[in-house]
Amino acid sequence: MKKIVLLGVAAVIMFLLSFAPKVNRELLDMQDPTFQDIVNSYKKAISKWPKPNIEEGVNWKEFSSIKRDSNYFKEQEKPMVILGKMLFFDPKLSSSNQISCSTCHDPEMGWTDRRRVSLGNDHLHGTRNTISILNIAQRQSFFWDGRSLTLEDQAISPIAAHHEMNMEPPLLSEKLEKIKGYKKLFKDAYGDDKINFDRITKALAEFQKTVKSQPSRFDQFLDGKYDALTDQEIYGMHIFRTKAACMNCHNGQYLSDEKFHNIGLTYYKRQYEDLGLYNTTKKPEDVGKFRTPQLRDLLLTRPWMHNGLFDDLEGVVNMYNSGMHMIDPSAEQKKNDLMYPVTDPLLKKLDLTKDETKALVLFLESMSGTKFKMRRPDFPTE
Secondary structure, three states: OHHHHHHHHHHHHHHHHOOOOOOOOOHHHOOOOOHHHHHHOOOOOHHHOOOOOOOOOOOOOOOOOOOOOOOHHHHHOOHHHHHHHHHHHOHHHOOOOOOOHHHHOEHHHOOEOOOOOOEOHHHOEOOOOOOOOOOHHHOOOEOOOOOEOOHHHHHHHHHHOOOOOOOOHHHHHHHHHOOHHHHHHHHHHHOOOOOOHHHHHHHHHHHHOOOOOOOOHHHHHHOOOOOOOOHHHHHHHHHHHOOOOHHHOOOOOOOOOOOEEOOOOOOOOOOOOOOEOHHHHOOHHHOOEEEOOOOOOHHHOOOEOOOOOEOOHHHHHHHHHOOOOOOOOOHHHHHHOOOOOOOOOOOOOOOOOHHHHHHHHHHHHOOOOOOOOOOOOOOOOO
């Protein structure tokens, strides 16, 4: 009899539990999880989150937060960084004395210029959108086509390019040697006052490494402050990780795989054509591939994409929603033209609803947290 009673009690308990919230069950075990089920599945340690949808063969990293740089102001006091900062903001690095690195990488504009493409010497337009230098120390290559592998090498192109700063590197050293204030800055940084182009680019690189994003509400959420994001933003993060499959390319601490992909924006044999990585490697399979940009501080770094043609996040999401395979070549076209670009197979038609699109956009906006605006230094004039 006692055994029967115990079995009855157990049955009642199981019956009652069937009406309990599902929040403690794994999301994947649920046949039809509710909006709140999904949101609650992320209000816990990252290790317990639902796994993202990742294509086979993709090497990905889980999200991780960035911290506020407690050494920032100490770094800014280092002689090498002080020199690099002066050089970065000084228009004397250009032949016209009117263009500086900060012309295109303005701290008031998310370290970009907010233009579709850059504007430089003689008001000539470049061909690509200016990439923000936020978190530049974390990159494995530089420029949209990855043509530079070090920050020092990266500095050469904009200084020398006719449509940017138009300054011949050998002449820059001679120019700065005539300015007493720079002689002292170089001595403080290097131990002697010798000025050459290698030292200039090294100092520029050391300064740029200090330019970092500040934590956003997204980082607070990752660190356990679960009210930092709204439920809709959390749901958008879920869409980012699952149905939208964004994490196949945008993953890790800075939401970039540091690789190159063709997302269907080559404009092959049309206006705005840009062959991307092909210009660096000369490999036909690299036509139309561009680096995966970081997603932090998106609201500060618009417009987006290598050509700067996109200024609306919802529009960008709608573009990806389409799958971007509409202009892929036929088998015959590819046979006749090995250069004809093919959109990355990682991109697929997503069929996102309007609510999912809106939530995804809100999540992307939550990753903007940088507010600090760097003051321009008083660089040497004589």
